[in-house]
Amino acid sequence: MTRFLLAALAVLGLSLPALAQDNLAQLRPAPTPITDAPRAPGAPFLPGGAADRITLAPGADASRAMAVSFRTHADQTETRAEIGRVLDGPTSAADVRALTGESRIVADADGAARYHHVRFDDLEPATRYVYRVRGLEGWSPWLPFVTASDAFAPTRLIYLGDAQNRIGDVATRVIAEALTRPHDMVLHAGDLVASRLEIAHDDEWAQWHAAGGLNYAMRPQVPAAGNHEFVKIDLEDGSETRVLTPHFPALFPVPANGADGLPDTTFVTDYQGVRIITLDTTSAVELGGLETQTRWLEEVLTDNPARWTIALFHHPVITCARPENTEFLMEHWTPLFEAHGVDLVLQGHDHCYARYSEWRLPAGPEREAAQQALAGPVYLVSVSGYKMYALNDRAAHESDRYGADTQTFQLIDISHDRLVFETWTPTGGLYDAFALERREDGRNRLVEDPRERSPLRVCYGDTGPDGGPCHGSEK
Incomplete structure (x- = not known):
């Protein structure tokens, strides 16, 4: 039966992460592809004579x-x-x-x-x-x-949170605006698309690619897989599992150096003194991939020649929308981030904006004192697309900066002893900015940027920060 199901999935263009294949016997013998989702008018995305x-x-x-x-x-x-x-x-x-x-x-x-x-x-x-x-x-x-330098050199990265929904008419403006800024590489924190019933999946990927156009062909793209890069499959007991959409490994030829069993969604790349470690939290959360990724994460952090280190994945360790933090990631990965001096953790999934450092301490003098020698990374959550979630009751006091109902993109400028992080809105507003300054003991000092920032953006009841309806839904 397992061979039959693998063959059936192959016909549909789907694949299971190796770590999930032990559960194949529970799958229904004929998973049905989504064929009735709305199509783009005029079928403009059919493959043609040109690449x-x-x-x-x-x-x-x-x-x-x-x-x-x-x-x-x-x-x-x-x-x-x-x-x-x-x-x-x-x-x-x-x-x-x-x-x-x-x-x-x-x-x-x-x-x-x-x-x-x-x-x-x-x-x-x-x-x-x-x-x-x-x-x-x-x-x-x-x-x-x-190509990157083989020695340390200044680098600018773009970081984009979830595009996911209404990419063609809403998320495109943010992606396109971000890509007008000079940059070396683009980091995507997962849920690039929705892969659900709103639109034919290939049309959705076409809209995502149209948002970046030839920029995606001229600047390297570093994608984390989100839960929406996985297609749901029903199990006989009424529950669900997920399989990686075939578009993701087809579109992204990532390095073959990831965790065992997860070659398409975990990898590491070194870019002129910056190590970027991409992890797959969907496999960790739902498909039994936590242990193998934790072992691999420790290996690539232990043997790390880079001066700066960034972890990129989808589900946030500290949540700004969901009621609970992702405790098992906090238990297994946070100690490694702290022990090995990870500088930034870039995430998506929660469809709000938040920045966390020394978040266990109360806001004010105690946290500010700890920021002079950070014990761990700065954690970020952002969203570039249409869908928004309401802030939870912890975001205002656990985060250094937060926001709701706001599309953003991020610029990260990295020099030898200083990393500058900026969050921008579509109107050109600087919503958040800080620097990490490398101390002589190797730890980072967090310095708030003195530039004027856009006003805090939150919903007040049913009214959003732009004066119209609040789009954020409760999680």
Whole structure:
């Protein structure tokens, strides 16, 4: 029966994390794909003759390796790319190499499409390259990227919380505005899409990719998988499990250095002195993946040459909307973050904004004193999309800064001894800002930014901070 179910899931384009496959015998023999979700008018996202959805991802060492994914018509069975050093003249590229890769079919309401992966290895550090990929009817434009330095160098990152719902008409404005800022790499904290009944899943991914356009092909994208990157499957006992949507591993060719059994959703990348560790909290929360990720997390924190370290995942350790914190993450991961000097923990899921440091201490002089030598990371939660949740009754006194009913994006500027974190709203307001200054003993001092910030944004009863209805629902 297990073989039959694996085959059935493969036909549907679905896969289970290895850690969940022991539960396959409980699954119904014929899970049904969602085919009746609303479609984009005119079916504008069908695969065609040109390669599209081109997405760049960093290698484990972003000074030496990158990877690209792209979508083509299913009939394009060859996976081809070319890469060379950029030139100033119209020849575009020098020392061009022809590369091949691997592909897979992903079937959805829009029909079958082929997704391709090509890995760019043996690159030179701090070097400008251009590449192009082959579609059914020709080549893409030459697209530029720059490898990271192999030594420490200043870096700017963009961090985006959940886009998830109404990506095309609401979340796009925030993503597009963020991407106008100079940056080196983009970090996504999960729930990039909803993967539910609101819209055909492929149309939803098309809207997400349209929001970033060719930027996604020219700056490396680092995605954490959220619970909405997993599709629900009913079990015989009436409960549910989740399988990773086929679009996620097809779209993101992440480094193959993650936790055992979770190659598509856990990985680490080093970018010119910054280590980014991406974890899969859905597998940890629901699919038995906590222990293997905890072991792996300790390994990549222990053997860590980076000066700054960021953890990226979806479910927040400290929640700003849900009544309870995620205690098992706090029990297993927080001690490792504190013991190994993780600087930032970037999260999503709660659809509100919050920043936490020394959150166990009361706000005021006691917390401010502890911020002079932080015992652990600064935890962030943000949302870029439409759906909002109401703040819980702890956010106002546990967090350093909080907000509701507010779409934001974040800029993170990292230099040798200083990290500056900024939260911006769509109107151009600076909503939050702070710096981490590296002390001589290796710990961080948190310094509040002196610039004027936008007023606190919360709902007052049914009235939202913009004067209209409050969109946040209780969790």
